[in-house]
Amino acid sequence: MLMVDDRPENLTALAALLSDMELDLELVSASSGNEALRQTLKGDFALVLLDVQMPQMDGLETAALLRANPKTRHLPIMFVTAGMQDNHHLFKGYESGAVDYLVKPIEPLVLRSKVRVFCELYAQRREIEFHKTHLETTVAERTAELTALTGRLREECGARAASEEAQRQLNEQLEQRVDARTDELRRAMDQIIESEKLASLGGIVAGVAHELNTPIGNIIMMSSALGDRMGELAKAVREGTLTKSALFAAVDDCLSATRILTHSASRAGEMIDSFKQVAVDQTSKRRRQFDLRETVHDILHTLGVVMRHAKVSHELRIAQGIRMDGCPGDLEQILSNLVMNSIRHGFGDSGGRIVIDAQRAGDKVEIVYQDNGVGIPPELHAKVFEPFYTTKLGQGGSGLGMFIVRNLAHGVLKGDIRLDSACGQGVKFTLTLPLVTP
Ligand SMILES: Nc1ncnc2c1ncn2[C@@H]1O[C@H](COP(=O)(O)OP(=O)(O)OP(=O)(O)O)[C@@H](O)[C@H]1O
Numbered sequence: 001m002l003m004v005d006d007r008p009e010n011l012t013a014l015a016a017l018l019s020d021m022e023l024d025l026e027l028v029s030a031s032s033g034n035e036a037l038r039q040t041l042k043g044d045f046a047l048v049l050l051d052v053q054m055p056q057m058d059g060l061e062t063a064a065l066l067r068a069n070p071k072t073r074h075l076p077i078m079f080v081t082a083g084m085q086d087n088h089h090l091f092k093g094y095e096s097g098a099v100d101y102l103v104k105p106i107e108p109l110v111l112r113s114k115v116r117v118f119c120e121l122y123a124q125r126r127e128i129e130f131h132k133t134h135l136e137t138t139v140a141e142r143t144a145e146l147t148a149l150t151g152r153l154r155e156e157c158g159a160r161a162a163s164e165e166a167q168r169q170l171n172e173q174l175e176q177r178v179d180a181r182t183d184e185l186r187r188a189m190d191q192i193i194e195s196e197k198l199a200s201l202g203g204i205v206a207g208v209a210h211e212l213n214t215p216i217g218n219i220i221m222m223s224s225a226l227g228d229r230m231g232e233l234a235k236a237v238r239e240g241t242l243t244k245s246a247l248f249a250a251v252d253d254c255l256s257a258t259r260i261l262t263h264s265a266s267r268a269g270e271m272i273d274s275f276k277q278v279a280v281d282q283t284s285k286r287r288r289q290f291d292l293r294e295t296v297h298d299i300l301h302t303l304g305v306v307m308r309h310a311k312v313s314h315e316l317r318i319a320q321g322i323r324m325d326g327c328p329g330d331l332e333q334i335l336s337n338l339v340m341n342s343i344r345h346g347f348g349d350s351g352g353r354i355v356i357d358a359q360r361a362g363d364k365v366e367i368v369y370q371d372n373g374v375g376i377p378p379e380l381h382a383k384v385f386e387p388f389y390t391t392k393l394g395q396g397g398s399g400l401g402m403f404i405v406r407n408l409a410h411g412v413l414k415g416d417i418r419l420d421s422a423c424g425q426g427v428k429f430t431l432t433l434p435l436v437t438p
């Protein structure tokens, strides 16, 4: 507490009045307004007890200067005055910034209780300030933490965005590579199917050529026999030795030779027709409307030699008038692969039997191919359709036949192929195809 009075005895009296208070009071004395101002600049006070009447600068002036300084603006001031207790002075005192007034002679109880109030206020203010600074530091600390955290988050977000972008680019590249590979594979598949087709066509050509040998051999033989007969007839006419019975015999021979010629020629013609259709279908991939029964008949006809050679008989149970629209070459390829497999894998030296059923089921057709060979154990059913699976490795098997069959049935004809077979009971392939290939 700062006490300001120009008279030292007054300061001593005040100090005596306050000395035995239970408050922890530090008393500072100043003997003039100027000194009081100096003291307030140096320290922090709970209250100023200010004498009004002082030489040079009086209490009112000192109070006005204290109020003008921002550091001391809120410093509580209590005037101590002896004779000027009239209202005029009282108001001037309050105007200049006093918060209270004490009039001499000072009543010790009043002074002490007022001082106590101001000291308590001061303590409370200090406490509030302490809390305020504490709060401010806490807020500042938290703000700094938050700023750091935001920075880290921003960095992490940046890093994540970068890695996501890298990932995206990688995915894009991968997709492109997969697409390119798929294209390559598709082209390779097409080539395999094409070369397989040509290979089986080569086999068919050899068979057909062999088959044509018989009717054409007959034709050659018959036409030369016919020529000889005609020569004999002409000679007899020239020499006038021709009898009526000889003429009839020659005419009979000619007629039967012509019948054999016609029969052989039409057999060869038929064979060439069937083969031509198969060959065109196989090589042109032309889409057309076709009769299922005729097409199956043609392909079995062109495989006739091979089948006879292997002692294979067959039965077609295909209803008349199942019209289909698509590429018959693909169906022929499937059937010829199935037949060749029955011969190579299913049947032994004593041959076997193949039955082909077909019936319409709505806008689909169900073709059932069966042989009575050795069959395929159930655990191998999935393997049979895999590329390069063969039980005839090194004996001419490449293991692509059934892979191609499934690809044609699924990929090209948009249908399905299923295998049912038990060991020793032959195979049963069920081929379901849309009547009109999409
Ligand atoms: N009718 C069948 N009877 C018994 N086994 C068969 C029959 N058809 C196929 N298989 C088995 O399925 C395997 C795979 O047949 P696929 O036609 O794919 O190959 P492949 O005939 O061995 O060789 P490729 O046809 O390429 O010359 C055959 O090796 C054979 O073991």
Ligand SMILES: [Mg+2]
Residues within 6 Å of the ligand: 337, 340, 341, 400, 401, 402
């Ligand atoms: Mg095969």
